[in-house]
Amino acid sequence: MNNTLLECRDITVRFGRGSExxxxxxxxxxxxxxxxxIGIVGESGSGKTTLARVLVGLQTPDQGDxxxxxxxxxxxxxxxxxxxxxxxxxxxxxxxxxxxxxxxxAGKNAVAEAIQVWTxxxxxxxxxxxxxxxxxxxxxxxxxxxxxxKLSGGQRQRVSVARALAPRPKVLxxxxxxxxxxxxxxxxxxxxxxRLQEERKLAIIFISxxxxxxxxxxxxxxxxxxxxxxxxxxxxxxxxxxxxxYTQTLIQSIPGSKSDTIQIIGNSEV
Amino acid sequence: xxxxxxxxxxxxLSVNKLSVSFRVGSGLNLPVIDTADFDLEAxxxLGLVGESGSGKTMLCRALxxxxxxxxxVINGGSVSFAGKPITNLGESEWRKLRGHQxxxxxxxxxxxxxxxxxxxSQLSEVVKDSIGGSEFDVRRExxxxxxxxxxxxxxxxxxxxxxxxxxxxxxxxxxxxxxAQRPKLLxxxxxxxxxxxxxxxxxLALINELREELGMALLLVSHDLAxxxxxxxxxxxxxAGATVEVGPTEDLISSPNHPYTRALNTSRTDxxxxxxxxxxxxxxxxxxxxWPNGCRFWPRCPIAEQDCQDGLQPxxxxxxxxxxxxxxxxxxxxxx
Numbered sequence: 047m048n049n050t051l052l053e054c055r056d057i058t059v060r061f062g063r064g065s066e067x068x069x070x071x072x073x074x075x076x077x078x079x080x081x082x083x084i085g086i087v088g089e090s091g092s093g094k095t096t097l098a099r100v101l102v103g104l105q106t107p108d109q110g111d112x113x114x115x116x117x118x119x120x121x122x123x124x125x126x127x128x129x130x131x132x133x134x135x136x137x138x139x140x141x142x143x144x145x146x147x148x149x150x151x152a153g154k155n156a157v158a159e160a161i162q163v164w165t166x167x168x169x170x171x172x173x174x175x176x177x178x179x180x181x182x183x184x185x186x187x188x189x190x191x192x193x194x195x196k197l198s199g200g201q202r203q204r205v206s207v208a209r210a211l212a213p214r215p216k217v218l219x220x221x222x223x224x225x226x227x228x229x230x231x232x233x234x235x236x237x238x239x240x241r242l243q244e245e246r247k248l249a250i251i252f253i254s255x256x257x258x259x260x261x262x263x264x265x266x267x268x269x270x271x272x273x274x275x276x277x278x279x280x281x282x283x284x285x286x287x288x289x290x291x292y293t294q295t296l297i298q299s300i301p302g303s304k305s306d307t308i309q310i311i312g313n314s315e316v
Numbered sequence: 317x318x319x320x321x322x323x324x325x326x327x328x329l330s331v332n333k334l335s336v337s338f339r340v341g342s343g344l345n346l347p348v349i350d351t352a353d354f355d356l357e358a359x360x361x362l363g364l365v366g367e368s369g370s371g372k373t374m375l376c377r378a379l380x381x382x383x384x385x386x387x388x389v390i391n392g393g394s395v396s397f398a399g400k401p402i403t404n405l406g407e408s409e410w411r412k413l414r415g416h417q418x419x420x421x422x423x424x425x426x427x428x429x430x431x432x433x434x435x436x437s438q439l440s441e442v443v444k445d446s447i448g449g450s451e452f453d454v455r456r457e458x459x460x461x462x463x464x465x466x467x468x469x470x471x472x473x474x475x476x477x478x479x480x481x482x483x484x485x486x487x488x489x490x491x492x493x494x495x496a497q498r499p500k501l502l503x504x505x506x507x508x509x510x511x512x513x514x515x516x517x518x519x520l521a522l523i524n525e526l527r528e529e530l531g532m533a534l535l536l537v538s539h540d541l542a543x544x545x546x547x548x549x550x551x552x553x554x555x556a557g558a559t560v561e562v563g564p565t566e567d568l569i570s571s572p573n574h575p576y577t578r579a580l581n582t583s584r585t586d587x588x589x590x591x592x593x594x595x596x597x598x599x600x601x602x603x604x605x606x607w608p609n610g611c612r613f614w615p616r617c618p619i620a621e622q623d624c625q626d627g628l629q630p631x632x633x634x635x636x637x638x639x640x641x642x643x644x645x646x647x648x649x650x651x652x
Contacts, residue, residue: 089512233583233596258586301542
């Protein structure tokens with residue numbers, strides 16, 4: 047398939063040295079095509095965040111390659127690959143908006159700064175675009191002028207989404223985007239991400255331990271355990287007929303799964 | 317008076333129009349709970365649901381007598397436990413109740429343990445309180461406790477310090493401390509929030525087993541409706557400091573009588589069809605100090621009318637086993 051946007055092949059990331067060395071990610075291959083939402087699930091320590099950091103270019107793998115639009119991202123080995131300046135195509139929304147936003151920078155300034163870095167346009171043009179972008183994610187101008195400390199968790203996370211969208215990326219990686227916000231704000235954020243995916247033909251990679259969220263949002267899923275991808279496939283297939291014992295354990299652990307999950311999903315009108 | 321049955325027992329825990337405020341200066345109060353209203357029978361289970369800032373954790377603090385440490389006071393209503401009022405107890409009276417009759421499992425397992433003491437010395441402190449006795453007896457009791465919360469290799473765990481244990485193991489130790497005195501009521505404030513899903517299901521199963529073994533009632537605070545559904549037969553929903561709906565969990569989930577309860581249900585990812593738009597609640601939860609007049613939910617409510625915006629937060633109106641604070645709950649079925 048040549049509409050693959052982002053792909054990693056046989057990635058291994060090793061932490062520590064000598065006898066203490068361990069593979070946080072071993073031999074992992076993941077790919078995402080245009081306008082596709084995929085999920086990476088696993089528990090804490092399974093390596094999903096490390097893999098996300100490799101995909102976005104924050105972590106250099108010990109082995110394996112990352113390809114953006116079928117071109118190698120430049121590492122030492124592949125100097126013919128695309129340059130650092132193409133990195134804008136992959137952006138990340140971090141887990142915790144409390145630490146990923148500059149507390150001294152109002153939302154619109156944070157977004158305008160990102161626009162300026164990538165487009166090198168004038169300050170006033172960047173500011174206008176920032177306000178428009180923030181409006182699109184549901185942050186009205188009066189809230190856009192507030193410092194992050196004045197915003198709720200859900201609003202802050204929407205500002206981070208706007209900031210990630212600033213360079214008009216093709217791939218968005220969302221690492222546990224809803225774990226620090228309330229349920230009603232979560233629903234707003236998930237609806238927003240789905241709409242953005244459609245409107246902007248974005249590919250989105252959701253990293254989460256929340257299996258319900260992954261099931262709701264993605265069409266393909268990778269399941270990670272202790273650095274390995276133990277199972278992957280179409281999300282519904284993996285949820286209904288998990289083949290790996292670890293996936294089976296995970297799915298049985300979802301609250302309510304023992305009784306009637308499948309029935310409820312088939313009958314969601316309340 | 318004709319009375320042909322035994323007097324009905326008072327509920328184990330009764331929270332009656334409780335108001336709690338932060339003290340923010342001379343004579344000034346910032347209300348954080350206004351009002352909470354529910355009962356919990358002996359050996360029963362009640363889930364307390366709500367978003368951050370709705371007052372769940374402050375309510376727990378009122379029930380274990382630690383409001384003063386957080387700069388808050390009860391300024392209305394009452395709480396009674398086992399038929400006796402506990403609204404205005406002094407610290408010495410709370411010491412007899414807290415940990416003995418009412419066990420508490422806090423949100424973060426790190427916060428509940430002393431980072432520099434071994435598990436043995438921390439649990440010894442708790443059991444010494446009740447059995448006194450020799451070093452030998454205390455040690456045996458601690459070991460028994462660790463076995464009771466299904467900790468593998470308990471003798472090794474006794475020698476460990478909290479950071480050497482996994483989050484799930486730490487939470488088991490906290491639970492061991494909470495049940496050491498065989499309390500009649502266990503209050504667990506988001507006990508599995510920081511845990512992985514497989515560990516979460518183990519901890520929830522443990523809490524259920526212990527409830528049965530010890531005949532404890534459970535007050536479980538959670539923002540996760542699926543967890544409440546699995547663990548609790550009753551449910552109380554809080555919004556902006558008020559209980560807005562109380563009743564059997566099943567009923568509140570299948571046919572909510574308050575628009576906020578319904579919105580919590582419809583915004584759940586585990587109930588949505590993949591790809592379907594989630595029915596989210598518009599706007600943001602109102603924070604303490606910014607409560608609107610009238611029903612506090614009206615600015616976000618799809619069925620709000622003019623009369624919702626006036627006066628005070630409506631009281632819970634009981635109909636049979638259920639109670640809702642929505643003055644238009646009769647229209648719940650019709651609204652989109």
